[in-house]
Amino acid sequence: MTDLDLYRHLDEMTPWDDRLQVLEVIGVSDEAPDVKTFTFRSDNQTWFRYKPGQFITLELPVGDEPVMRTYTLSSSPSRPFAIAVTVKAQPGSIGTRWMFESLKTGAHIKAYGPAGDFSHHSHPAAKYLFISAGSGITPMMSMLRWLNDCAPWTDVAFVNCARRPEEIIFRKELELLGSRMPGLSLGFLIEERSSRESWFGHMGRIDAVRLPLLAPDFREREVFCCGPEPFMRAVRQMLEAAGFDMACYHEESFGKPAIAPVPAPFSDAPPAEQPSADMAVAIRFAGSDVETMCVPDQTVLQAARAAGVRISAACEFGLCGTCKVKKLSGEVEMSHNGGILDEEIAEGYILCCCSKPLSALEIVA
Incomplete structure (x- = not known):
């Protein structure tokens, strides 16, 4: 992309989607110990x-x-000209550690999305409570940044929990926003003091005593929660015990439900356990020039893997949209969790991880 291309107006550009996959790293910054923000732009002159x-x-x-x-x-x-992810490298992490060590300014990487329904746009309200722990602050920051730009008068109680003061991600920016957004109240909760930084705020873990101190009118708010699963479970239980209307509670989770493995067609299993050929459905992977059979209750993704066809997949329960492919012919039964748009379905796209063939199928993969 030339310097001149950087000055195009938004209406001269098309929106980015995961069919235009490649992103270019334009910035890497430290946010907290073992936490970095990676900022990307499209390498195809698109906006986000x-x-x-x-x-x-x-x-x-x-x-x-x-x-x-x-x-x-x-x-x-x-x-809309750039996007960013803020990630924490956990002990033993593979992908995030690779990003820390290898993803530098100017690098290019494939991406899929955007996806997900964890957004205040999907649940508009007069008053919000954003409650998070650790790197679970990232979707809250995205929503708060949008509110600061577009509706800075919005009533938001922002509660973040961290182990030590220096581990509060985006702390300086949050304090700055607190001075600019009249409806924003900030509440930080720290588990232990630090020798690196003094602390005079709230101490301990979130509970039924501390939450009313941080957000006295929490029962009147639309609540968004993100953090480790034990943290979110504790928040759910606390709100339920307080008589909160759980229809106004929303949480982000990438947890994957257990999926029983489906045997590959015509494997080395004993004959009695082999699927019947007349019950299987033919699938042709046009891009790989591979044909195989898909047995009952087997997804397109499972059939692809059994046939040696590689289809990218992350969540594998219809949420992330990574395994989206174009269907050329045939019908499927698809039970997704928001990882595909209605207009994409109308164009013939399917999510392989949650689609089961109803007839002979041909897809681009």
Whole structure:
């Protein structure tokens, strides 16, 4: 992209989607210990259209086979020329550690999305409570940044929990926003003091005593929660015990339900366990020039893997949209969780992880 291309107007550009996959890294910054923000632009002169709080999936070239990792966007769609993810490298993490060591300014990487329904755009309200722990702050920051740009008078109680003061991600920016947004109240909760930084705020873990101190009118608010699963479970139980209307509670989770493995067609299993050929459905993977049979209750993704056809997939339960492919012919039964748009379905796209053939099928893969 030339310098001249950087000055195009928004209406001269088309929106980015995962059919225009490649992103270019334009910035890497430290946010907290073991936390970095990676900022991207499209390498195809497109702009980014998404809901604040949505996520993308990055294809990371780690080892012989790339790995798929899903990250919430910490940026706001009110600033559509770039997107950013803020990630924390956990002990033993593979993909995130690779990003820390290898993803530098100027690098290019494939991405899929955006996807997800964890957004205040999907649940508009007069008053919000954003409650998070650790890197779960990222979707809250995306939503708050959008509100600051587009509706700065909005009533938002923002509660973030961290182990130590220096581990509060985006702390300086949050304090700055607190001085600019008249309806924003900030509440930080720290588990332990630090020798690196003094702390005079709230101490301990979120509970039924501390939550009313941080957000006295929490029962009147639309609540968004994100963080480790034990943290979100504790918040859910606390709100339920307080008589909160759980229809106004929303949480982000990339947890994958257990899926029973389906045997590959015509495997080495004993004859009695072999699927019957007349019950199977033919699938042709046009891009790979491979044909195989899909047995009952087997998804297109499972059939592809059994036939040696590689289709990228991250969540594998219809949420991230990574396994989206074009269907050329045939019919499927698809039970997704928001990882595909209605207009994409109308164009013939399916999610392989949650689609089961109803007839002979041909797809681009």
